[in-house]
Amino acid sequence: MSEQAKTVRIGLAGLGTVGGGVFQNLIQNKELLHGRLGITLDVTAIAVRNPDRDRGFPVDRQLFVNDWKDLVADPEIDIIIELIGGTTEAKDLVLAALRSGKSVVTGNKALLAEHGAEIFKVVEETGQAIHYEAAVAGGIPIIKTLLESLVGNHIVSAYGIINGTCNYILTRMATADLSYGEALKEAMDKGYAEADPTLDINGMDAAHKAVIIASLAYGSWLPSDSMHVEGIEAVELIDMQFASKLGYSIKLLSVIKGHDDGSIEVRTQPSLIPLDHILASVHGVFNAIAVHGDIVGETLFYGSGAGQNPTSSSVISDLADAAMAIAGSKPRSSFVPHGIYGKPVAIEDTTSRYYLRLEAEARPGVLAQIAGLLADHQIGIISVLQPDEGQGQDPQTAQLILTLHEARYGDAVAARDAIAQLSCILDKPALFRIETLDPQ
Numbered sequence: 001m002s003e004q005a006k007t008v009r010i011g012l013a014g015l016g017t018v019g020g021g022v023f024q025n026l027i028q029n030k031e032l033l034h035g036r037l038g039i040t041l042d043v044t045a046i047a048v049r050n051p052d053r054d055r056g057f058p059v060d061r062q063l064f065v066n067d068w069k070d071l072v073a074d075p076e077i078d079i080i081i082e083l084i085g086g087t088t089e090a091k092d093l094v095l096a097a098l099r100s101g102k103s104v105v106t107g108n109k110a111l112l113a114e115h116g117a118e119i120f121k122v123v124e125e126t127g128q129a130i131h132y133e134a135a136v137a138g139g140i141p142i143i144k145t146l147l148e149s150l151v152g153n154h155i156v157s158a159y160g161i162i163n164g165t166c167n168y169i170l171t172r173m174a175t176a177d178l179s180y181g182e183a184l185k186e187a188m189d190k191g192y193a194e195a196d197p198t199l200d201i202n203g204m205d206a207a208h209k210a211v212i213i214a215s216l217a218y219g220s221w222l223p224s225d226s227m228h229v230e231g232i233e234a235v236e237l238i239d240m241q242f243a244s245k246l247g248y249s250i251k252l253l254s255v256i257k258g259h260d261d262g263s264i265e266v267r268t269q270p271s272l273i274p275l276d277h278i279l280a281s282v283h284g285v286f287n288a289i290a291v292h293g294d295i296v297g298e299t300l301f302y303g304s305g306a307g308q309n310p311t312s313s314s315v316i317s318d319l320a321d322a323a324m325a326i327a328g329s330k331p332r333s334s335f336v337p338h339g340i341y342g343k344p345v346a347i348e349d350t351t352s353r354y355y356l357r358l359e360a361e362a363r364p365g366v367l368a369q370i371a372g373l374l375a376d377h378q379i380g381i382i383s384v385l386q387p388d389e390g391q392g393q394d395p396q397t398a399q400l401i402l403t404l405h406e407a408r409y410g411d412a413v414a415a416r417d418a419i420a421q422l423s424c425i426l427d428k429p430a431l432f433r434i435e436t437l438d439p440q
């Protein structure tokens with residue numbers, strides 16, 4: 001680490017889906033990361049198989065080294081990010097990096113599930129750190145949650161939908177009546193399944209993640225052959241249809257439970273879960289993990305379980321922790337001002353769609369007056385509903401339910417108040433926001 005500038009030097013092994021995301025995101029959010037950490041995260045060397053391959057984004061060719069061993073041998077490098085995948089060379093790389101006094105960040109679930117005990121022994125011997133948030137459920141921060149946020153809890157159980165490919169296939173079978181083969185083909189065509197989807201559909205990918213969760217929850221690194229795994233190949237459309245009639249959805253569910261006698265149950269199988277359980281509404285490629293702690297009770301973690309940016313987000317979180325430890329920084333305080341954002345938006349200037357309920361005289365021309373006032377405030381109408389007259393309702397009055405296009409809140413309130421003044425309006429109008437809950 002460079003002392004003056006607090007720059008932490010990073011060797012990146014792998015510049016594929018995840019490595020490419022990490023490389024680009026570190027550049028994209030460099031200012032934000034520096035503002036929050038007070039450290040510059042600098043990728044100083046990259047190892048790949050083929051440096052000549054077009055990456056689709058600019059990379060200074062000088063960064064490429066011949067071999068991952070060059071990253072390990074470079075005394076200037078503080079942290080190695082292992083994103084080459086597999087369990088052979090990746091294991092050699094991780095062990096060599098730890099032994100050479102470097103911190104390691106990895107997203108390699110297979111490596112940890114199969115060789116976790118050996119790797120953590122070397123972590124202990126060397127006093128170095130290994131971070132692996134990206135190894136379980138891509139962008140969902142479940143590792144840190146188990147290690148930090150739930151530190152005071154015995155984990156009673158964790159139920160996970162932790163393979164996006166399987167969840168996509170099962171969702172399409174359930175919602176579009178596709179056969180297993182049709183849904184698998186669709187997942188491959190859309191890029192949600194690998195060219196060779198074996199490790200996903202036979203349950204092994206989810207099982208690897210389950211081993212990591214179980215090991216963290218119960219404090220001993222479990223051998224990966226100690227768990228039961230079944231894939232989704234045997235699930236047929238008819239099973240989906242009958243499950244639904246019975247009030248269930250079929251999901252590839254990983255179950256992790258600690259029993260009172262100290263034994264641990266870890267299994268991954270297609271399972272029927274009640275339609276009214278929140279996990280039944282985890283659709284498509286999304287992942288979710290419901291963790292029950294003896295103190296906290298039920299918690300749920302949901303999000304993108306794979307993909308370039310979600311996984312990169314977890315890798316960068318680990319990188320930040322490793323860099324802070326190396327830089328000898330104090331633990332991140334509970335509030336870090338960085339000055340990139342700041343000015344609050346006035347409520348009048350916020351925008352959304354709206355729901356407007358009116359009680360009006362039931363006579364021609366009323367709707368035209370209302371529409372006119374809305375137009376005066378640059379607000380368009382999406383739909384108008386007039387619920388059936390209820391028994392005992394005055395036939396001279398009409399309830400109107402309008403949904404309105406996106407507009408400034410200030411304009412919507414002004415339009416509501418102007419409408420309230422019309423002589424045909426019989427009661428105070430009710431205006432509520434419709435939030436589409438889009439991320440942007």
Ligand SMILES: NC(=O)c1ccc[n+]([C@@H]2O[C@H](COP(=O)([O-])OP(=O)(O)OC[C@H]3O[C@@H](n4cnc5c(N)ncnc54)[C@H](OP(=O)(O)O)[C@@H]3O)[C@@H](O)[C@H]2O)c1
Nearest residue numbers: 014015016017018047048049050083084085107108306307
């Ligand atoms: N993809 C995801 O959504 C996701 C999510 C969570 C975790 N992960 C994990 O993240 C890791 C990487 O996955 P990925 O999808 O990014 O894989 P990927 O797209 O196949 O990329 C692998 C990268 O590693 C390089 N590489 C492979 N063997 C190497 C070697 N021996 N020496 C140097 N470089 C080598 C490749 O070089 P070339 O580019 O030259 O071929 C490529 O850049 C895996 O452990 C995976 O399980 C992935």
